[in-house]
Amino acid sequence: MEQRVCGDIEKLILQAVEQTSEAILITDADGSIIYANRAFEETSGYDSDFLIGKNPSVMKNDGSHSAAFYKELWGTIKAGRKWHGRMFNRHKSGAVYTMDTDITPVKDKDGAVTHFISVRRDITRELQLEKQLVESQKLESLGLLAGQIAHDFNNMLTIILGSVELVLEDTKEGTIAHKLLSETLKTARHTAELTKQLLVFARRQETKPKKSCANDLIKEAELILKRLMPKNIDFLMDLETGLWDSNLEGTQFQQVLMNLAINAQDAMPGGGAMKLSTRNVSAGEDSPWPIPSGEYVLIQLQDTGTGIPQEILDKVFDPFFTTKPKGKGTGLGLSIVYGIVKQHQGEVLVDSVPGKGTTFRLFFPRVK
Numbered sequence: 032m033e034q035r036v037c038g039d040i041e042k043l044i045l046q047a048v049e050q051t052s053e054a055i056l057i058t059d060a061d062g063s064i065i066y067a068n069r070a071f072e073e074t075s076g077y078d079s080d081f082l083i084g085k086n087p088s089v090m091k092n093d094g095s096h097s098a099a100f101y102k103e104l105w106g107t108i109k110a111g112r113k114w115h116g117r118m119f120n121r122h123k124s125g126a127v128y129t130m131d132t133d134i135t136p137v138k139d140k141d142g143a144v145t146h147f148i149s150v151r152r153d154i155t156r157e158l159q160l161e162k163q164l165v166e167s168q169k170l171e172s173l174g175l176l177a178g179q180i181a182h183d184f185n186n187m188l189t190i191i192l193g194s195v196e197l198v199l200e201d202t203k204e205g206t207i208a209h210k211l212l213s214e215t216l217k218t219a220r221h222t223a224e225l226t227k228q229l230l231v232f233a234r235r236q237e238t239k240p241k242k243s244c245a246n247d248l249i250k251e252a253e254l255i256l257k258r259l260m261p262k263n264i265d266f267l268m269d270l271e272t273g274l275w276d277s278n279l280e281g282t283q284f285q286q287v288l289m290n291l292a293i294n295a296q297d298a299m300p301g302g303g304a305m306k307l308s309t310r311n312v313s314a315g316e317d318s319p320w321p322i323p324s325g326e327y328v329l330i331q332l333q334d335t336g337t338g339i340p341q342e343i344l345d346k347v348f349d350p351f352f353t354t355k356p357k358g359k360g361t362g363l364g365l366s367i368v369y370g371i372v373k374q375h376q377g378e379v380l381v382d383s384v385p386g387k388g389t390t391f392r393l394f395f396p397r398v399k
Contacts, residue, residue: 054130054151060144062086074130074153076123087149092127095119104134111136111144117154128155159321188223195219240278240375242398245309245328246270252285256307259292263302270309277328277395283371290364291332291391298336298389306333312394322378326397331390338385347381368393 048055054071058064064082072078075090082089096119107114114134121127130151137146195216202209249270260266288307295305310329314322339347348369372379372393383389 054153056087056149056151058087058147060146062147071151074128074151075120090120092119092121095127108134108136108147109144111138111142128153129158130154156316156318156321184222188219192216192219192223240280242276243279243281244274244276245279245284245330245395246274248279248281248284249288249307249309252288256288256292259289260296260305264296264299265304267304267306268308269306271311274309275311275326275328275397277398278375279395280375287368287371287393290368294364295332295334295336298334303335320380320392320394322380322394327394328397330393330395333388333390335388338387339381339383339389340385344381344383348379
């Protein structure tokens with residue numbers, strides 16, 4: 032009876048280990064794998080038949096950890112102590128993922144270490160969401176500052192514009208004074224336009240989004256988008272039939288498209304292709320995008336341009352950040368894109384490979 036109960040418990044434990052969401056790996060004292068549960072197979076991309084007998088280093092991502100890191104890890108567990116930390120592994124597909132890892136030595140009755148059991152949790156998406164939150168908070172702070180500056184500018188510009196216009200009316204055309212005042216008025220109006228753009232980034236301009244289909248708004252802007260592109264750039268569209276509705280303010284949404292199109296054009300001085308596509312997507316635990324769970328309308332714009340270096344990728348939405356020569360750009364184009372999308376309760380992601388191109392993804396919540 033007791034033997035049967037023990038057998039039932041062992042069977043239950045094995046089932047529990049197989050069905051848990053935590054990735055579990057067991058090795059012998061030399062580090063050779065003797066067991067990997069289903070969650071570990073799913074996380075690593077390798078099946079048990081491949082893993083058995085191999086060292087966990089088959090999943091090692093070269094360059095992620097130093098020799099000192101592994102020395103400390105092995106020194107800890109071989110001494111019979113538990114090790115906890117984060118490890119960067121390489122999936123069978125080549126993708127790098129981050130694991131929150133516990134490695135516990137298993138000892139025999141004499142206290143000798145016979146095996147190691149590793150319990151791991153994939154925290155890649157969690158870290159991506161944390162990074163998105165930090166970036167969002169940083170841009171929110173910049174937005175508040177920009178908004179206050181723009182508000183003060185607006186007040187001063189209203190007085191300047193009004194005064195210059197009044198004086199200009201009383202100044203004879205063709206005189207030097209009239210010419211200088213006209214230039215002053217032109218500059219002041221240009222400054223007012225920049226101030227408007229800052230207010231968009233800071234989300235201080237009132238918007239009235241309404242239930243809309245992004246495909247319809249894209250088609251309305253199609254002719255203008257095509258005219259923006261020089262002859263050496265192919266403009267392609269792939270709009271999903273039956274696209275879900277979302278809350279959009281038409282003018283601002285189309286401004287987002289224009290800004291992204293201009294950005295793509297600038298990235299392809301030698302020509303190339305720009306593709307604008309729409310999709311219905313759902314985000315969740317298994318989503319490839321670090322965004323909150325839910326249903327979204329995805330607007331994706333890809334170019335085959337020069338790409339953005341990884342070291343500045345996190346800065347592209349910062350106001351006044353630009354890689355263009357002095358005088359060639361305000362550095363507000365992508366900041367405005369970010370501000371408008373966030374004002375619509377959406378998400379913005381950017382991926383880029385230098386020399387191959389850039390992809391911007393805009394996620395607008397579905398409205399039923």
